[in-house]
Amino acid sequence: MQGISGQSVNISIIGASGYTGAELLRLLSFHPFANIVAVTSRQFEGKAVKEVFPHLSKMKFENLMFENYKKEKIAEKSDVIFLCLPHKTAYPIVKELYETKKELKIIDFSADFRFKNPEIYEKTYRVSHTAKKLFEKVAYGLPEINRDKIKEKNIIANPGCYPTSVILGLYPAKSAGLIDTSFPVIADSKSGVTGAGRKSTIDFTFCEVNESFRAYAVEGHRHAPEIAEKLELKSVRFTPHLVPMNRGILSTIYFATKSSREELIEVYKEYYKNEYFIRLKENPPKTSDVAGTNFCDIYVTKDENTGLGIVVSVIDNIGKGASGQAIQNMNIICGFPENSGLNFPGNWI
Amino acid sequence: MQGISGQSVNISIIGASGYTGAELLRLLSFHPFANIVAVTSRQFEGKAVKEVFPHLSKMKFENLMFENYKKEKIAEKSDVIFLCLPHKTAYPIVKELYETKKELKIIDFSADFRFKNPEIYEKTYRVSHTAKKLFEKVAYGLPEINRDKIKEKNIIANPGCYPTSVILGLYPAKSAGLIDTSFPVIADSKSGVTGAGRKSTIDFTFCEVNESFRAYAVEGHRHAPEIAEKLELKSVRFTPHLVPMNRGILSTIYFATKSSREELIEVYKEYYKNEYFIRLKENPPKTSDVAGTNFCDIYVTKDENTGLGIVVSVIDNIGKGASGQAIQNMNIICGFPENSGLNFPGNWI
Amino acid sequence: MQGISGQSVNISIIGASGYTGAELLRLLSFHPFANIVAVTSRQFEGKAVKEVFPHLSKMKFENLMFENYKKEKIAEKSDVIFLCLPHKTAYPIVKELYETKKELKIIDFSADFRFKNPEIYEKTYRVSHTAKKLFEKVAYGLPEINRDKIKEKNIIANPGCYPTSVILGLYPAKSAGLIDTSFPVIADSKSGVTGAGRKSTIDFTFCEVNESFRAYAVEGHRHAPEIAEKLELKSVRFTPHLVPMNRGILSTIYFATKSSREELIEVYKEYYKNEYFIRLKENPPKTSDVAGTNFCDIYVTKDENTGLGIVVSVIDNIGKGASGQAIQNMNIICGFPENSGLNFPGNWI
Amino acid sequence: MQGISGQSVNISIIGASGYTGAELLRLLSFHPFANIVAVTSRQFEGKAVKEVFPHLSKMKFENLMFENYKKEKIAEKSDVIFLCLPHKTAYPIVKELYETKKELKIIDFSADFRFKNPEIYEKTYRVSHTAKKLFEKVAYGLPEINRDKIKEKNIIANPGCYPTSVILGLYPAKSAGLIDTSFPVIADSKSGVTGAGRKSTIDFTFCEVNESFRAYAVEGHRHAPEIAEKLELKSVRFTPHLVPMNRGILSTIYFATKSSREELIEVYKEYYKNEYFIRLKENPPKTSDVAGTNFCDIYVTKDENTGLGIVVSVIDNIGKGASGQAIQNMNIICGFPENSGLNFPGNWI
Known part of the structure; x- marks a missing residue:
C-alpha cells in the first residue's frame, strides 16, 4: 500500500x-x-x-x-x-x-x-x-x-460518539425497512463525562457532576442531524444525559415497528454476523462491559404492549x-x- | 381531629x-x-x-x-x-x-x-x-x-418512586387532553441506587454499580401498570436505568402532542400553581437540586421537529x-x- | 445584646x-x-x-x-x-x-x-x-x-477545615499532657473535593478526580502551622489527600503516649462532656455520618504494639x-x- | 523447563x-x-x-x-x-x-x-x-x-495487596539501614473496594460505600504481621481505609530517619534500577496512574521539620x-x- x-x-x-x-x-x-x-x-x-x-x-x-x-x-x-x-x-x-x-x-x-x-x-x-x-x-x-x-x-x-451508539443500534432495522417512520425515532442517550473533553469549566468539576444526573441540550443537540443523515431519517428525537462516571455511553432507542422480537433479532444477527466489534447480547448490557474497548454491545427487543422496538446499545465514548x-x-x-x-x-x- | x-x-x-x-x-x-x-x-x-x-x-x-x-x-x-x-x-x-x-x-x-x-x-x-x-x-x-x-x-x-416522577410529569398534559394517545407515551427513567433498597446482592455491591450504567427490566417493570392506571392510559412504555449515585430519579418523558411549547408550559403552570413541592423550571433540572428533599422539579418543552412533547422531571426517590x-x-x-x-x-x- | x-x-x-x-x-x-x-x-x-x-x-x-x-x-x-x-x-x-x-x-x-x-x-x-x-x-x-x-x-x-478535624482530635490529649512530644505528631487527613472550593481547574474536573485517590502538598501544606500553633506543638506532620467524594474529612492521627486506651477515652469524655457537636464513638466513624452537619465524630484508641495513640475524627469540611x-x-x-x-x-x- | x-x-x-x-x-x-x-x-x-x-x-x-x-x-x-x-x-x-x-x-x-x-x-x-x-x-x-x-x-x-504496597515502599530504606526503628513505622493505607472481594454484604453495597470514607480494622489488621515479618520489624502501625472507588491502594508511609531526602531517593533509585514494574516518581502519584496494571509508583521524600521519611506508593490492589x-x-x-x-x-x- x-x-x-x-x-x-x-x-x-x-x-x-x-x-x-x-x-x-x-x-x-x-x-x-x-x-x-x-x-x-x-x-x-x-x-x-x-x-x-x-x-x-x-x-x-x-x-x-x-x-x-x-x-x-x-x-x-x-x-x-x-x-x-x-x-x-x-x-x-x-x-x-x-x-x-x-x-x-x-x-x-x-x-x-x-x-x-x-x-x-x-x-x-x-x-x-x-x-x-x-x-x-x-x-x-x-x-x-x-x-x-x-x-x-x-x-x-x-x-461522533453518540451517533456511533445510535446508528449502530438502528442501522440493521432501518436498512431492512423495519422501522415505521410515521412515528418519530427516539434516542435517549446517557454519557460518561469524558465525552465532554478535557476542559475546565464549573459544570464539569467533580462536585457538580458527582451524585447528580442531568439531561442537557434538551432543546437540540448537534448530533441529532448527524444521526438522522446517516440513517436517512427526516429527523430523530435525541436527548443526551450526563452520568457521573468517566467512560461509556448507553443509548436506549425506541421506534415503531410491525416486526416481532424474533424478526428484529434475526435481522441484527444477520447484519452483524461478521463484525468483530459488535456483540449482540441476550441480556441488556452495561457500560462497564465495554469501557476501555472498541466493542459495541447491543440488545434488541420488542415491547408488544406499545408496538415499540427497543434497542439498548453501549460503547465507550472515547473507545x-x-x-x-x-x-x-x-x-x-x-x-x-x-x-x-x-x-x-x-x-x- | x-x-x-x-x-x-x-x-x-x-x-x-x-x-x-x-x-x-x-x-x-x-x-x-x-x-x-x-x-x-x-x-x-x-x-x-x-x-x-x-x-x-x-x-x-x-x-x-x-x-x-x-x-x-x-x-x-x-x-x-x-x-x-x-x-x-x-x-x-x-x-x-x-x-x-x-x-x-x-x-x-x-x-x-x-x-x-x-x-x-x-x-x-x-x-x-x-x-x-x-x-x-x-x-x-x-x-x-x-x-x-x-x-x-x-x-x-x-x-412508587418511578410512578411519582412520571405521573407528576404527565398529569397536567394528560388531564388537559393534550396527549395524542395514538403514539405510545414513553418514560425513560434513571434512578439512583437507594431505589433498590437496603439489601446485599452482588448486583448492588459498590464495585458492580460504580462506573457503570445499565438499563434493567427492559422486558417489563411493575411500575408500568401503576403509571398507566393513574394516567388512564392503556399502556405506557417505561424503561428504568440504574445510575451510579445514591439518591435521585430523573424521568425523560416523550408524548405526541399537537400543543405548542407555550401551551404546554401554561397548562403546567396553571395545574401546579398552588403546589409547594412542584417547582417548574426554565432550565432542565438535575437530581442534585432535589436530593434529600420532597421537591419535584419539572421542565416542559416541545420538539417541533418530531412533534413530541418532552418532560424532564426529577425527585429524590426516597424523598x-x-x-x-x-x-x-x-x-x-x-x-x-x-x-x-x-x-x-x-x-x- | x-x-x-x-x-x-x-x-x-x-x-x-x-x-x-x-x-x-x-x-x-x-x-x-x-x-x-x-x-x-x-x-x-x-x-x-x-x-x-x-x-x-x-x-x-x-x-x-x-x-x-x-x-x-x-x-x-x-x-x-x-x-x-x-x-x-x-x-x-x-x-x-x-x-x-x-x-x-x-x-x-x-x-x-x-x-x-x-x-x-x-x-x-x-x-x-x-x-x-x-x-x-x-x-x-x-x-x-x-x-x-x-x-x-x-x-x-x-x-481551616483540616485544622478543625485535627485540633478537635488532639486537644483533650494535648491539654492533659498525654502526648509524648519526643516523637512527631502525625495527621494523615483525607478530604472530599468541596474542600478545594468552587473553581474550574483541570485537576478538579470530574474525570481526573473520579476513581482516583492522591496525596497532595506532601512537601508542606499551609494548614500544618495552623494546627501546630493551636496545639502548641513545635511542628506537626500533616499529609492531606483527595478522596473522590463531595463532602467530608477524615483525619487519622498518630501520637506517642504512655497512657492506656482507657485513660485516653476517659480524658476525651471529660473534655467533651458538654459539647453538643462532638460525638465520641465506640466504633470508627465514617464521613457520611456527619456529611451535611456541624458534628465532629471522634474515635480514640491505643495501639499497644507500637505505643501510639490513634484518633480518627470526621467532619463535613464545609459544615x-x-x-x-x-x-x-x-x-x-x-x-x-x-x-x-x-x-x-x-x-x- | x-x-x-x-x-x-x-x-x-x-x-x-x-x-x-x-x-x-x-x-x-x-x-x-x-x-x-x-x-x-x-x-x-x-x-x-x-x-x-x-x-x-x-x-x-x-x-x-x-x-x-x-x-x-x-x-x-x-x-x-x-x-x-x-x-x-x-x-x-x-x-x-x-x-x-x-x-x-x-x-x-x-x-x-x-x-x-x-x-x-x-x-x-x-x-x-x-x-x-x-x-x-x-x-x-x-x-x-x-x-x-x-x-x-x-x-x-x-x-497481600496492602503488604505489597507497603513493603515495596519501605524495602530499600529498611535494607539499607536508613530507618531509625526506635520509633514505630506507620503505614496509613487507603484501598479501593475491589480489595474486599466479590461478596454481598450490606457494608459493601453501593449506597453505604459511595460518598463515604472510613477507617476500618483500626484495632488490628491481619496484614500488619505480614508487613512486619517481611521488613524484619518488630511491629508496624498499619491503618487501612476504604475509598469509594473500585481499584487502587495508596499507602502513605512514615518512618524516622537521619538520612536526607537526596540520600533516600538515591537508595531507592539504586535498589529499583532494574525493576520494570517500579516507577519512581518526581511528583506524588495517584491511583489512577496504575489502575488496571502491574505497576507500583513510588514517591520518596523527607519532612525536615519532623525528621520523618515519607513514602507514597500506589498499586492496583487486584493488579x-x-x-x-x-x-x-x-x-x-x-x-x-x-x-x-x-x-x-x-x-x-
Whole structure:
C-alpha cells in the first residue's frame, strides 16, 4: 500500500493532550504495527509524554516530546495523521495537510467532514466551511456501515460518539425497512463525562457532576442531524444525559415497528454476523462491559404492549466512540487485521 | 381531629431498618409535630436508633429502642403508622392493624394497595391478595393529584418512586387532553441506587454499580401498570436505568402532542400553581437540586421537529418518591401545614 | 445584646457564590433567627439566589438579589457579616468594615486572622499583612477550645477545615499532657473535593478526580502551622489527600503516649462532656455520618504494639469545617442557643 | 523447563468467579504464552466464561466452561495453578494438588503460606495449619525482593495487596539501614473496594460505600504481621481505609530517619534500577496512574521539620496487589520475560 512504510505505519497525533489523544497514545502503545512519530500540543510543547501522562511511563512512546504543529514537518514524516481538534479548527488543518502531501491518510475527530451535505454542517455548527471541495475525498468512518468507502478515501471523518451508539443500534432495522417512520425515532442517550473533553469549566468539576444526573441540550443537540443523515431519517428525537462516571455511553432507542422480537433479532444477527466489534447480547448490557474497548454491545427487543422496538446499545465514548474507532479505521486503511491492537477486553470493574 | 393526640402525632414505623425507614427517622427528627413512639425491626430488636444509625446520634429519637412488631402494642400507642415492608408482606399487617384499631391512619409504602383494581395488582405482582375488602378504605397517596381522597381515607397507598416522577410529569398534559394517545407515551427513567433498597446482592455491591450504567427490566417493570392506571392510559412504555449515585430519579418523558411549547408550559403552570413541592423550571433540572428533599422539579418543552412533547422531571426517590411523600400524606391527614418538616432545601453538593 | 436587632439577626454574606456561601444560604434558610439582608458576588450581580442556586427555590431567601459589595451599604444594614473570600483578599475588607462600623461582628472564613502570630501567617502564606493592629480584636473561632474569647471579640477567624478535624482530635490529649512530644505528631487527613472550593481547574474536573485517590502538598501544606500553633506543638506532620467524594474529612492521627486506651477515652469524655457537636464513638466513624452537619465524630484508641495513640475524627469540611462552624460562632456571639439551626442529622446515604 | 508444555503454559484457575479470578482471565486473554485449560467455580459450574463475565465475550477463552474442582483432573492437565480461595480453604487444596503432582507450580492467593513462621499465621488468622511441612517448598511471591527464591520453589505465596504496597515502599530504606526503628513505622493505607472481594454484604453495597470514607480494622489488621515479618520489624502501625472507588491502594508511609531526602531517593533509585514494574516518581502519584496494571509508583521524600521519611506508593490492589503479581510470578517461574502480558498502560481516566 502506498504511503505506508512497510509493516509499520508512521503516525502523528495533532492535539494529543486531551482525552482522545491520551487514549490514542494508550492504545497505540500496544498496537503491533504503530510507530508514533509526532505528538503536537501548544500547551505541552517540550514536555515528554510521560511527564504529561504519568500513566504512560515505561511505555514505548514515553520519551516522545510534544512539539508545536508545523505542517511540512508533520506531513513529511507521517503516513497517517490523527487530528484531535475541535470543529472549525480542524478543517483548515486537514486542508493544508492534504495539499502538502496528497497521499496522507487523515483521520479527523471533528465534525467538520461528517456530513454528506456541507450545508447541514454549516447550519448545525453555525460556521461557514471553506474546504468544501475536499468532501469528495472523505468517507464517514463508521466501518460497520461504510467499510468500502473507508478503504478508498484519504480523509476519514471519525463519527461522533453518540451517533456511533445510535446508528449502530438502528442501522440493521432501518436498512431492512423495519422501522415505521410515521412515528418519530427516539434516542435517549446517557454519557460518561469524558465525552465532554478535557476542559475546565464549573459544570464539569467533580462536585457538580458527582451524585447528580442531568439531561442537557434538551432543546437540540448537534448530533441529532448527524444521526438522522446517516440513517436517512427526516429527523430523530435525541436527548443526551450526563452520568457521573468517566467512560461509556448507553443509548436506549425506541421506534415503531410491525416486526416481532424474533424478526428484529434475526435481522441484527444477520447484519452483524461478521463484525468483530459488535456483540449482540441476550441480556441488556452495561457500560462497564465495554469501557476501555472498541466493542459495541447491543440488545434488541420488542415491547408488544406499545408496538415499540427497543434497542439498548453501549460503547465507550472515547473507545468505539472516538479513539478506538479511529484506530479501527486506520487498520482498514492500512490493510492490517481490523482488530489489530484492539482485541483485548475491558477492565469491567 | 380524632385519633391525633393534640398538637403532636404519635407515630410508629414498622420495618424501620431500611433506607425508607432511616429517611423517616431523619425527617421526623426535625418535624415540629412528630412524636415517634415505636420503631420495629426483627434484625435490630433491642438496639437503640443511634446504634443502628450512627448519623442519628444526638437527635430526638436517638435512644428509642427497636422492638419486635406486636399488633396490639403498636396499634394502641399510635395515631399514624408508617409501614415500610415489601409487597405481599404488607397487606396482612395493614389488615390486622386496621381490624385492631379502626381509627388508625396507615401509610403503606408497599404496592399492595396502589391499584384501583386488585386484579391488576395480582397479575403484576404474581400474588393473590386476601384483603381486597379494604380497598374501599384506601387512597392513592399522590397529593398533587389526589389530595381530597387522602383526607378521607384511613389507608394511604404511598406511590412508587418511578410512578411519582412520571405521573407528576404527565398529569397536567394528560388531564388537559393534550396527549395524542395514538403514539405510545414513553418514560425513560434513571434512578439512583437507594431505589433498590437496603439489601446485599452482588448486583448492588459498590464495585458492580460504580462506573457503570445499565438499563434493567427492559422486558417489563411493575411500575408500568401503576403509571398507566393513574394516567388512564392503556399502556405506557417505561424503561428504568440504574445510575451510579445514591439518591435521585430523573424521568425523560416523550408524548405526541399537537400543543405548542407555550401551551404546554401554561397548562403546567396553571395545574401546579398552588403546589409547594412542584417547582417548574426554565432550565432542565438535575437530581442534585432535589436530593434529600420532597421537591419535584419539572421542565416542559416541545420538539417541533418530531412533534413530541418532552418532560424532564426529577425527585429524590426516597424523598418525594417514598418517605418525604409519606410525611406529606401524614401532614394532610393530620391537618398540619402540608410542608411541615419538609420545607428545607437539599444539600446540592 | 448590642448590634443585634432584637430576636433576629441581620446577616450579610460577602462572596456568596462559592460552596461555603451556598452552604451558609442553605443552613440559614432554616435558622430560626437568621435574616439575610445581603449577598454579594461580582459574577452574579443582579441575579436572584434561586437562579444561581436552583436547589434554593421556594426557600425564604430565594428572591434575594446578588449585589456588588459596597462597604457602607453592607455595614449599615448588617449585624453579622460572613466573609467568604480567599486569604489576602479578606483582611482589607475586614479592616474597612471594622472601621466603618465598630460594633459589627465579622466572621472571616479566610486564613488572614487565624494565627496568633502574624509573622507565621506572613511566612506561611507568603504575603505581608497590613492590618496587624486588628489582631487584638480577633478570636480563633473553634468554640470547643476557645468559646470564651469568641464571646468577647468582634472578628472571628473561622478555622481551616483540616485544622478543625485535627485540633478537635488532639486537644483533650494535648491539654492533659498525654502526648509524648519526643516523637512527631502525625495527621494523615483525607478530604472530599468541596474542600478545594468552587473553581474550574483541570485537576478538579470530574474525570481526573473520579476513581482516583492522591496525596497532595506532601512537601508542606499551609494548614500544618495552623494546627501546630493551636496545639502548641513545635511542628506537626500533616499529609492531606483527595478522596473522590463531595463532602467530608477524615483525619487519622498518630501520637506517642504512655497512657492506656482507657485513660485516653476517659480524658476525651471529660473534655467533651458538654459539647453538643462532638460525638465520641465506640466504633470508627465514617464521613457520611456527619456529611451535611456541624458534628465532629471522634474515635480514640491505643495501639499497644507500637505505643501510639490513634484518633480518627470526621467532619463535613464545609459544615463543621467552614459554614456550620461559622453559624455556631454566630450563635455564640448573638447569644442564641449554640445549636440553633444546626440541630439536624445528616442524610447518611 | 520441566512441567511447562513448550512455549505455552497450561493454566488452571481455582475459584475463578471472584474479582481476582476475573482479573486473571482478563490479563491472560492477551498473554502471549498462556493457555487456560480449566476454570473452577461451584456456583457457575456449567456456564461459559462469557456468560459469567460478559466483558470477556469475543476473547480467547470466552467459551471455556466453569467446572467443579477435581484434584486429579485439574492436576493432570495443568502446568501452573492459580488458587483464588480464602485463607484456611486454600492450604488443604495446595496440599492435595502438590501431593497429586509434585512438579506443579501453584500460585496461592491466600494468606496460608505467606509467613515464614506458621505460628504467626495461626495466631493472626486464628486457625491451625495442618500442612506445615509444605513451608519449605514455598517462596513469598514479591519478585522485587525475593526473585531468586521464586525461581526455585513450587508453591508461591502471592502477597497481600496492602503488604505489597507497603513493603515495596519501605524495602530499600529498611535494607539499607536508613530507618531509625526506635520509633514505630506507620503505614496509613487507603484501598479501593475491589480489595474486599466479590461478596454481598450490606457494608459493601453501593449506597453505604459511595460518598463515604472510613477507617476500618483500626484495632488490628491481619496484614500488619505480614508487613512486619517481611521488613524484619518488630511491629508496624498499619491503618487501612476504604475509598469509594473500585481499584487502587495508596499507602502513605512514615518512618524516622537521619538520612536526607537526596540520600533516600538515591537508595531507592539504586535498589529499583532494574525493576520494570517500579516507577519512581518526581511528583506524588495517584491511583489512577496504575489502575488496571502491574505497576507500583513510588514517591520518596523527607519532612525536615519532623525528621520523618515519607513514602507514597500506589498499586492496583487486584493488579500488582493480586492477579498481576501472580502472573509476574508465573512469568518468572516459566522463564518468560517478566513483563510478558503485563507491559501495557492503565486507562488513567
